[in-house]
Amino acid sequence: GIQVEQSPPDLILQEGANSTLRCNFSDSVNNLQWFHQNPWGQLINLFYIPSGTKQNGRLSATTVATERYSLLYISSSQTTDSGVYFCAVGDNDMRFGAGTRLTVKP
Amino acid sequence: GAVVSQHPSRVICKSGTSVKIECRSLDFQATTMFWYRQFPKKSLMLMATSNEGSKATYEQGVEKDKFLINHASLTLSTLTVTSAHPEDSSFYICSAYPIVSYNEQFFGPGTRLTVL
Numbered sequence: 001g002i003q004v005e006q007s008p009p010d011l012i013l014q015e016g017a018n019s020t021l022r023c024n025f026s027d028s029v030n031n032l033q034w035f036h037q038n039p040w041g042q043l044i045n046l047f048y049i050p051s052g053t054k055q056n057g058r059l060s061a062t063t064v065a066t067e068r069y070s071l072l073y074i075s076s077s078q079t080t081d082s083g084v085y086f087c088a089v090g091d092n093d094m095r096f097g098a099g100t101r102l103t104v105k106p
Numbered sequence: 107g108a109v110v111s112q113h114p115s116r117v118i119c120k121s122g123t124s125v126k127i128e129c130r131s132l133d134f135q136a137t138t139m140f141w142y143r144q145f146p147k148k149s150l151m152l153m154a155t156s157n158e159g160s161k162a163t164y165e166q167g168v169e170k171d172k173f174l175i176n177h178a179s180l181t182l183s184t185l186t187v188t189s190a191h192p193e194d195s196s197f198y199i200c201s202a203y204p205i206v207s208y209n210e211q212f213f214g215p216g217t218r219l220t221v222l
Contacts, residue, residue, distance in 0.1 A: 030209075031211070033210065033211065040215070040216075041144075041197055041199070041215065041216040041218070042213070043199070043213040045210065045212065045213075048209060048210035050209075088150075088211075092138065093140055093152055093155055094152070094201070096142075096150045097149065098149045099149055
């Protein structure tokens with residue numbers, strides 16, 4: 001099956017810093033999504049981005065489908081950005097990466 | 107829009123009992139729903155694909171007789187953990203695609219199952 005790798009596994013930032021999270025996947029897919037899992041376990045949809053670039057406030061994402069990777073950018077990070085960020089890919093069913101645990105310190 | 111609910115949000119049961127978890131798409135119809143399992147500080151693992159009006163498709167290693175899935179309508183899928191044991195304790199999450207657009211997938215808030 002498709003393999004999904006996320007890096008880095010852990011990231012600690014000072015408030016206000018920028019960060020880049022990476023997702024590599026092993027096969028071409030029709031669907032790629034980024035999620036933020038909040039402390040209660042709810043997955044918050046950040047981006048549906050099988051290709052191209054999207055921006056939403058301080059967050060943006062880019063997927064280069066031909067090279068099988070996606071990047072999530074977080075600018076001017078805030079403590080509320082802390083949590084686990086997942087990349088998930090697939091055609092019908094979705095396969096998740098191991099996640100990046102982000103801690104933003106005040 | 108595109109809201110998925112789960113009920114219950116949390117359940118504690120005794121070993122040997124069965125527990126049913128409901129997943130509902132509140133504002134869209136879904137012919138396909140998915141069930142995931144997540145252990146503490148781990149990623150989500152796909153358990154099965156729930157198809158409206160037909161049998162579910164289970165991932166390798168998932169016991170279909172242990173995890174019964176029923177997708178009786180376009181807005182409801184249920185997961186029943188039969189004869190639950192402590193090792194079944196986990197966070198169970200469902201998701202769905204809207205029929206009108208098979209692209210972005212939406213996730214429920216999850217159900218935390220504890221088997222004593």
